[in-house]
Amino acid sequence: MSAEEHRFPCETCGSDLRFDPGGDRLICDHCGSVESIDHGPWDRTEAIAEQDFYAALRAIASDVEMVEARISQCPNCGARIEFDSALHAKECPYCATPVVTDTGSERQIKPRAVVPFALTEEEARQAMSNWLGSLWFAPNGLTEYARKGRKLSGVYTPCWTFDADTKTRYTGQRGIEYTTTRTVTRNGKRQTQSQTKVRWTSVSGRVSRFFDDVLVVASTALPEKFRAGIGQWDLTRLEPYLPHYLAGFRAEAYTVSLKEGYEQGRAIMDRQIHRDIKFDIGGDRQRVQSVETRVSDVTFKHILVPVWLAAYKYRGASFRFVVNGQTGQVVGERPWSIWKLAFAAIIVALIAGVVGYTAAVNQG
Template sequence: MENNINKSSNQDEIACIQCGAKLTFAPGTDSLKCEFCGALNTIEVDEHERAEAHKEIDFHNFVNQQMDIAPKTEILTIKCDGCGAETTFDQNVISDSCDFCDSPLTSKEGHKSSIIQPKGMLPFKIKDKEGLDLYRSWLRKLWFAPNKLKSYARQTEKLAGIYIPYWTFDSKTNTNYTGERGDDYEETENYTENGESKTRTVTKTNWTSVRGRVFRDFDDVLIPASQSLPIKYVEQLEPWDLTNLVPYDTKYLSGFKSESYQKGLEDGFVAARDKMKDVIRGDVRRDISGDRQTIHSMDTDFDAVTFKHILLPIWISAYRYNQKVYRFMVNGRTGEVQGERPYSWIKITLFVLMIISIIATVYYLVETYGG
């Protein structure tokens, strides 16, 4: 059977209904804005389409039977030699720079491929200027930041708006476990110190073997399908308002870029299971109860596994300092800011010397006048 492929449309083909000029999506609205006449062109979404954006897909059925015939999107992808990010290019774009590390990119280096079409997406809500203000405010609060970094922030005129791919997973789980429960108790013991007999209270633990079962239902466990951004900071951009997902539509991409997934569906589920197991481990400890817990084994069944492929909006800026790339991210929905940051060792050294000087001065004053 022939694959159902949706070719990504050229953004120039999205034309204003009033003047025919190019349209770009206006963050915080449900409309495309004309760059020439300023007219807003509403993106129509009916309730059936909106419901489809939230519809879960059976994971095992999809992997075993639907993977080859599922709707696909044909994209032109350029892999950055600098950081490995895989960014999608519009067909009319010849060259650009990588938004993840600022390395140059050209369409000659790209390749066409078809990927699983996203089910839904969250459009940008935070405007470019808002994101830039939040980014600068975050930088101002950083201690020991290099002056060049703050200067760079002042000179930066805009951030790059990118839709990042994610997988979400649901699952019903039940886990059989074995372990030990530790109950603390106190005893009084005698001891000798400097020839004198004394007593003290010590805490001891009585361990009991246990086994049991815990249940947990998971909903929308988020797994970034991008490997271009530091996972620690990407996860700290959460939470996302996934209840406001809209159907995937290239109109929302107009004026923005998107990254194709580098972590496939099955690898995504492996990562999701690990996240679920971390939560289940806490459930097991609570079920064991007592003062202390030791887990010997956990055997988890993952049932009714479903997934969605979605795109989430992030404002990004990349900055090079001492031959290393630092990336800053702003959640395009909530304005949460996270990122890597360099330190000025000159500032840190001066600060340490100042503290030492203050301590030395106080010590001198106490020794000189304290008596």
């Protein structure tokens, strides 16, 4: 999956074609030529079939289903991005730090599927501008700079998805609330007091759930709040991996290994299993005492999902914005305007003073 595999020369003028977000085609920005994507003869379902997790762990040691990629790692945020080999220096799309691109290659598990970009850069910029415009106390200068500033970077972010069949045995307690009342005397007056108590009963049982496409973002370049904020992709729109979808875009290499990704996926599954157990226990309150889960038929996919990135340096501070390249959802580092905050504080103080003065006059 080298950068060269993502380049497709225009048959008319020889310029590099790029994938057209929202369309199933490649376009040439130089001469306007359009070429459809050849998906080949394969069946779509078979092309993005699940892979056996434990077999893949064994295969990694022998380099089966691996591909060599030219990777550059950002010294600031740790992002590992595939760059065009013709370039020797570039800014990291995640944090705008200068990156030297000729840092060697490494072997990675091949992507199995991709969620193609659905939003153009213009549409992503508009989504970001709308988000900034909705923020109170954001610096006007940053808002204008972001709207008119540098181009957004389209990057395919790596993810793991996991399927698993789980069967769980548990023990716990079911709590049933009931109310007791008693009469007390306070200050010479008799009062009735109510108190809610819980009657606990020991229970045990079993729950089962099949997990389908539990998604784990396989990148640590962005903080957790960013990964959680944009992590909703419609995986029914997955397409079999073709380098054509990456034409004109960058691809990030995963920094979360398959094994680490599965551990994170299991944590997501365990939280859902815990909710299932509490629902199964029933009653008004639940206590879960022991959980024993058997997991089978574990499969995975390595997929790429689209994000538009903007990293701005404004008055010595860095601000990052991420736009989901499929849905347009925006997550960013919230900027604050000291002047707007100070002005708001003055207004609040004035209002409080007027209210206090009016109340004093009315009492007088």
